[in-house]
Amino acid sequence: GRDRFVEAVWDWKEHSGDTIGRQMRRLGSSVAWSRHCFTMDDDLSEAVRKVFVQLHEEGLIYRGKRLVNWDPVLHTALSDLEVMSGEEKGHMWHIRYPRTDGRGHLVVATTRPETLLGDTAVAVHPEDRRYSDLVGTELELPLTGRTIPVIADEYVDSEFGSGCVKITPAHDFNDYEIGKRHGLQMINVLDENAALNDNAPEAYRGLDRFEARQRIVEDLEAGGLLEKIEDHRLMIPRGDRSHAVVEPYLTDQWYVKIAPLAQPAIEAVEDGRLEFVPGNWSKTYFDWMHRIEDWCISRQLWWGHRIPAWYDPEGSIHVGMDEADARRRSGLADDVPLEQDEDVLDTWFSSALWPFTTLGWPREKEYLERFYPTSVLVTGFDIIFFWVARMIMMGLKFMDDVPFRTVYIHGLIRDGHGQKMSKSKGNVLDPIDLIEGIELEPLIRKRTTGLMQPQMAPAIEKATRKEFPDGIPAFGTDALRFTFASLATTGRDIRFDLGRIEGNRNFCNKLWNAARFVLMQTEGKAVSPSASPDVIDRWILSRMHRMVAEVETQLGAYRLDLAAQALYEFIWNEYCDWYLEFSKSTVQASDEAAAAGTRHTLLTVLETSLRTLHPIMPFITEEIWQRIRAPLGIEGESIMKTAFPAVGDTDPAAERDVAWLQAVIQGVRRVRSELNLPPGKVLDAWLKDGDTGDRERSKRFAETLRQLARVSEVQWADPEMDTAQCAVALVGDMKVLIPLKGLVDVDEELARLDRQLERELADLGRSESKLGNERFVQNAPEAVVAQERERLAAHRANVENLESQRARLEQLRQ
Known part of the structure; x- marks a missing residue:
């Protein structure tokens, strides 16, 4: 009974109700846990x-008899928002309604012949001349022995079907409104199980609605009342929990x-x-x-x-905070029996x-x-x-x-195929499983236990084994949070895949390793801001201020994806990949003042980055911050209680200088990559066609270029220098020349490139053929087609790159 069920639910709540709380804590939510409700x-x-x-x-708030969405499985009314409608295959039955004067019949089309038993009128459009003389006459309602009137209503579309519409006010929302306008009787022919009730003819009572449909169609055909049956696609309403076909059902309910x-x-x-x-x-x-x-x-x-409503023996309603209050408000004596609404x-x-x-x-x-x-x-x-x-x-x-x-x-987080995650589909990803990892068999049990449709379990198990053959590895909270943030394009759904979270776990590792490097360079050593920091320190501080400003702007605009992108690009690309490399020569140099200044910059930029990143990655930032705050003299028990970084001044001149330095280094590295030269091989490098600024920068950054570009000496070439045997990289108008004589076996490299090009062209052809197949594009899942288009773009880019490399090598032969 009710009391035992409610008791069981409370017991379940005590044992399992903290799951959401545990998930929120594990996800790093910072809320007032003492205010848990x-x-x-x-x-x-x-x-x-x-x-x-x-x-x-x-x-x-009032109680009234109205048409509601009724779930015949859960035995409850549903709001419109709890009803999911989708197009399905069905039929349209054209039924003859005989005229009572014996002069023929009207043909009425319906997708639900079982509701015919509750018809109380047939409607036509008031301006439809075909039926104007029939308005007000009577028709025989097939299989019932009742007669119903022909009425005129502007709701009817005279162009659809025969222009005649059956009106069943107790089983259709539009018919309900028409019934109210015309004062029609409302006959409910279904019970709460969607079986035919006692208002139906005796031959159909107790039959399930779909069984009754079949019987009624057979009887109509036997009586010569079935004109024709057509295939028809229609919208079918289903309950979002039970997935049962929902019935418009006339019943007493409470409304706001x-x-x-x-x-x-x-x-x-x-x-x-x-x-x-x-x-x-x-x-x-x-x-x-x-x-x-x-x-x-x-x-x-x-x-x-x-x-909180009670009924007396006469059916009157009494509302109050409790039964005593309801009695007081209604002036009822204690001996009047009351029953609370169920x-x-x-x-x-x-x-x-x-x-x-x-x-x-x-x-x-x-x-x-x-x-x-x-x-x-x-x-x-x-x-x-x-x-x-x-x-x-x-x-x-x-x-x-x-x-x-x-x-x-x-947006909604969807699975890798773009499907909405739901327990019934078995494609839900528990965030705790992504954080801590889970083996395959426990994952299958989790996805197939407690299904409302147990018959789906084998399909769910098969799909899970295919998608996660080794289970789900542990990625950690920070990687998961950063993934959600980086995918959070405003209002758009998120197609979640493990590749993205794996990449962000690598980002966590990158940050951790950077912190280890910084601590190795600073622990037990002098750390103090420089009175006149060098251009590279000024550059990274300027880029840091730009990053903080961008993150602050994007967070204010709720663009978490752009905030995450700004953090990722600065920390990975500029701080880790460039500044840490730049700093190595300074912190190890004999100039202790310069080394102490660079150590201070290493720590300052890392600490500021941690505070900026902390709202998205709370755990790793807290851990690293606790380790680096002492050398900077920072007090406080937690990074959570520190201020968000303030935006500082930028240094455009330093940014231009270092951008030049990066471009030269990248140009030399690109030549190495394209010509398959060993990364440790020291190369000769010449600069040509530069201006005064280029010459000044080449002197200032000579040592850095030697170390990071792995070149022996940076020299300026004469305008007449023959560049035919050189690889060229452009930095603005300036050329970076790498003499290749003796470095490259041109014939061997061309042969290697030809082999690669042959493979890429074959892959490109296969991809173009696939996407040129209309059946594939129209019938394959959207995610598969999108993935193939990405492959096509990648193959084209690879072919273009290989052809460019080949053309450059051919020039060396001339």
Whole structure:
């Protein structure tokens, strides 16, 4: 019974209800854990009842018989948002409705012949001349012995089918409205299991709706009343939990009168008190809010906030905070028996109150005054209507203010094939499994246990074995968080794949190794800022300030992806790949003042980068920060309590100088790579056609070029120097020349390139052939086609690169 079920749910909650909390802690969420709330806590339950009672008193909650979406498996009403409609194959049955005057029949088309038994009219368009003389006459309703009228209504599309529409007010939402307009009888022919009830002819009572459909079609055909059957594709509504076909069902339910609540919520977004990011979601919000209908809030379930309404023997309704309060409000004596409504409230009803009930409303004021309204709600677009709009409406109603100033809408995380993650599909990725790793067999058990459709288990197991043959390796929290941030393009869905998170785990390793290098260079050694830092130190500090400014700007614009990109590019490319290499010669030089200054810059840039990165990668940044703060003389117990870095001045001159240095080094390295020269081979290098600035920089950076470009000497060539036997790299107008005589066996290199080119051209041809096949492009999964297009682009780039290398080698033969 109900009491034992509720007791079992509470027991489950005690044992398993902390899963979300554990996931949040493991993911590094920094929240007020002492303010943990559960929707069924006593204080929150009291707040829910108070809201219900107040809205009922104001006439904004009422009980009425209306058509609802009914789930015949879960035996409960569903809101429109809990119904998922998709196109499926079906049929259109054309049925003859005989005229009672014996002068022929009207043909009516329907996709649901079983509801014919509840028809109460046939409608035609008032301007359809074919039927104008039949409006007001009667038709025989097949198989029932009843007669029904022909009515005129502008809803009918006279161009569709015969122009005649069967009207079943108790089993179709549009027919329900037509029935109300014309005062038609509403005959419900289905029970809560979607089987035919006692309002149906005796021959069909007790039959499942689909079995009844078959029997009715057979009987219509036997009676000569079936004109024809056509294949037809139609939208089928299914419950989002049970996946059962949902029935429009006439029943008594509780509703919120929504229009008076919706208008202030529309105005709050219109006048800018609340904004959506990205802004295009406000249009989606308005479209729904302007078409909003009364909200069915009762559910035929046992678990949830029970509706605070009681019925006396006459069926009168009494609402209150509890039974005693209901009696007091209605002036009922204690001896009048009352029975509480069995239904519970839609879970989104209590969720709509969350922004203020969790802060203590209606009893406590301290947290409400400090934190309401909050700054930003971060959520997915799929619950704008379920949750966001309702929080806005309830916040304005009970707090006279919006619950938050900004609603940031992120995309849904989909699997690698672009499919929405769901338990029923077995493609959900538990973040803890990505953080800690999981072996294959436990992963399969997790994905196939507790399915609402157990028959899906074999398919889920097969797909899991194919996608994760070795299980999921451990990636750590920071890599996972950085992946989410880097993929968080505003409003777009995220196609998640392990390759991205693996790359970001490498980023963590890169940062860790950089910190180890810095500590090796600084521990126990002099660290002090230089009075006149050299150009490379000035460059990295300038680039750091640009990075901090970019991250601050992008975080303010909710572009987490661009903030993550700026951090990644600066830390990996500029700090690790360039500055650490530049610094090696300085920290090991005999000039101790310069070495101490560079050590200070190494630490300063690392520490600033850690503080900037910390909101996205909290764990590794905290660990490294604790190790490097002492040499910088930083006090404090945690990086969390330090200030976010301030944006400093940039140094464009230093940036131009180092950009020149990088371009020369990259030019020499590119020549090495293209000509397959060993990275440790010391090369001769000549500069040609440069200006005064180029000459000054070549002198200043001579030692750095020798070390990082691995060249013996950087010399300036005469204008007449023969460059035919040189590889050339361009830096602006200046040429970097690498004499190749004696370095390269041209014939051998050409042969090697020809072999590579042959392979690439073959791969390119296969890819072009695949994408030229229309059947492949139209029928293959979208992700597979996209992957093939990426391969094609890569093959083309490789071919172009190889042909360029080959042309350069051919020049050496001349």
